[in-house]
Amino acid sequence: MAFERFTRDARASVVAAREEARASGQHTVESAHLLLALAARPEFGLDRGRLADALAHEEEQSLAAVGVAAGDLEPGAGGRARREPRFATSSKLALQRAVAIAAKRGDRRLDAGHVLLGVLAAQHGRVPRALRIAGIDVEDLRARL
Amino acid sequence: MPMIAAPPTLPDDPADALAAVGALRRLADRVEDAAVERAIVDGWSWADIAEALGVTRQAVHKKHARRLQRAAIAREER
Numbered sequence: 001m002a003f004e005r006f007t008r009d010a011r012a013s014v015v016a017a018r019e020e021a022r023a024s025g026q027h028t029v030e031s032a033h034l035l036l037a038l039a040a041r042p043e044f045g046l047d048r049g050r051l052a053d054a055l056a057h058e059e060e061q062s063l064a065a066v067g068v069a070a071g072d073l074e075p076g077a078g079g080r081a082r083r084e085p086r087f088a089t090s091s092k093l094a095l096q097r098a099v100a101i102a103a104k105r106g107d108r109r110l111d112a113g114h115v116l117l118g119v120l121a122a123q124h125g126r127v128p129r130a131l132r133i134a135g136i137d138v139e140d141l142r143a144r145l
Numbered sequence: 146m147p148m149i150a151a152p153p154t155l156p157d158d159p160a161d162a163l164a165a166v167g168a169l170r171r172l173a174d175r176v177e178d179a180a181v182e183r184a185i186v187d188g189w190s191w192a193d194i195a196e197a198l199g200v201t202r203q204a205v206h207k208k209h210a211r212r213l214q215r216a217a218i219a220r221e222e223r
Contacts, residue, residue, distance in 0.1 A: 027174060027208075062168035065161045067153040070172060129164060 005102075009112040013037050014095070021085040028088035031119050032126045034095075038116045044141075054134035058126055061133075090125060094118040113145045181209045185219050 006014075016037035021029040032055055039046035063070045087095075098118030102110045120138055122128055131138055156162045177198070184194050191210070195202040213219035 025175070025178070026171065058164070059168045059171070062161065062164040063172065065156040066165040066169065068169065068172070070168075124160060124163070126164070126167065129160075 005108065005110050007109050007111040009041070010098075010110050010115050013041070013112045013115050016040065017091065018085055018087075027085055029085045029091045030088050030126065031090035031094040031122060032130065034091050034115065034119050035127050035130075038112060038119065041112060043112070044116060044145075046136075046141075050134050051130060051136075054130040055126060057133050058130045062129075090122070090127075094122065097121045117142060117145050178209070181205065182213060182218060185209075185213055 013034065014037075017033040018029050020033035020036045021027075024033070026033075036048055036051060036055070038044060039048040039051045060070055095115065095118060098110060098114040101117045101121070102114045107114065119127060120131075120142055128138070156165065181194055181198075184197075189197075191206050192202045195205040198205060210219055
């Protein structure tokens with residue numbers, strides 16, 4: 001399935017994910033940014049702020065596990081963002097999975113719900129860890145999509 | 146600034162150990178962004194910054210010049 005099968009909402013989510021990456025000053029668009037972009041949409045009943053907190057908590061925990069306390073490292077006046085953050089492996093994989101899920105269901109169009117399913121399909125990495133911290137029942141959420 | 150709170154040890158759970166790698170890479174990126182900016186403010190050349198980081202001048206310039214020029218921290222010239 002090609003990108004032209006993506007609905008306007010699905011495309012908007014991908015664009016918003018890049019904005020999330022840029023706003024957080026990261027050099028790459030990760031699946032976590034897709035998750036935040038999708039959580040900002042009203043239809044999934046997710047709380048973007050809560051997920052952002054969970055992702056921050058996940059990072060703090062992961063650093064603490066190897067003995068690093070991440071203090072405040074404020075970006076300077078130059079900020080941190082590249083002009084165009086690149087899509088990294090985790091976000092590409094989520095989109096590939098969204099395409100596969102839509103194809104498997106026989107859906108002709110790929111909407112934002114498919115993208116969320118693609119993001120939620122990850123068994124490892126920041127997204128499932130942050131969802132766990134946020135206390136979100138992934139199976140329940142998937143069943144509703 | 147980030148600091149070592151305890152001697153680094155490998156977490157028992159591979160999931161935690163692997164997550165730490167990702168978190169450290171993101172932290173390293175943030176430290177690099179702040180460090181390069183400070184060096185430019187202090188008058189370092191791109192060549193000196195590149196040598197200190199152990200990368201090519203082209204690499205460090207490509208990664209940082211545009212955002213610092215936009216913030217009027219670095220000059221336009223290469």
